[in-house]
Amino acid sequence: MSPEQESASLQLQQRINSLQENLNASNASWDLLVxxxxxxxxxxxxxxxxxxxxxxxMTEKSAIVSGC
Incomplete structure (x- = not known):
């Protein structure tokens, strides 16, 4: 993974963590998710x-049945 990809991946994970924390703390954050x-x-x-x-x-069987 290139340094740029690692940086983008880290930024994505930080955004995810931040939103998850906000969703757990406030119902208003759901409006951001929408x-x-x-x-x-x-x-x-x-x-x-x-x-x-x-x-x-999801089980392996349900993934196969649904075509995932």
Whole structure:
């Protein structure tokens, strides 16, 4: 990974962490999420939430069935 890619990845992770903290602290932050239009940010945020689930939201079988 190039230094530019590492920097972009770090910035993305910082944005995700910041929004997650704000969402946990205030309902007003959900309004910010609604206006977000960066697909990489939204996908990364969703992936971060999936990784923190105690129970898997998707099994290997359901991924195959749904074509993911």
């Amino acid at each position: 206006t977000e239009n960066d697909p990489l940010f939204l996908a990364s945020l969703m992936w971060s939430w999936f990784l923190h689930l105690k129970v898997s939201a």
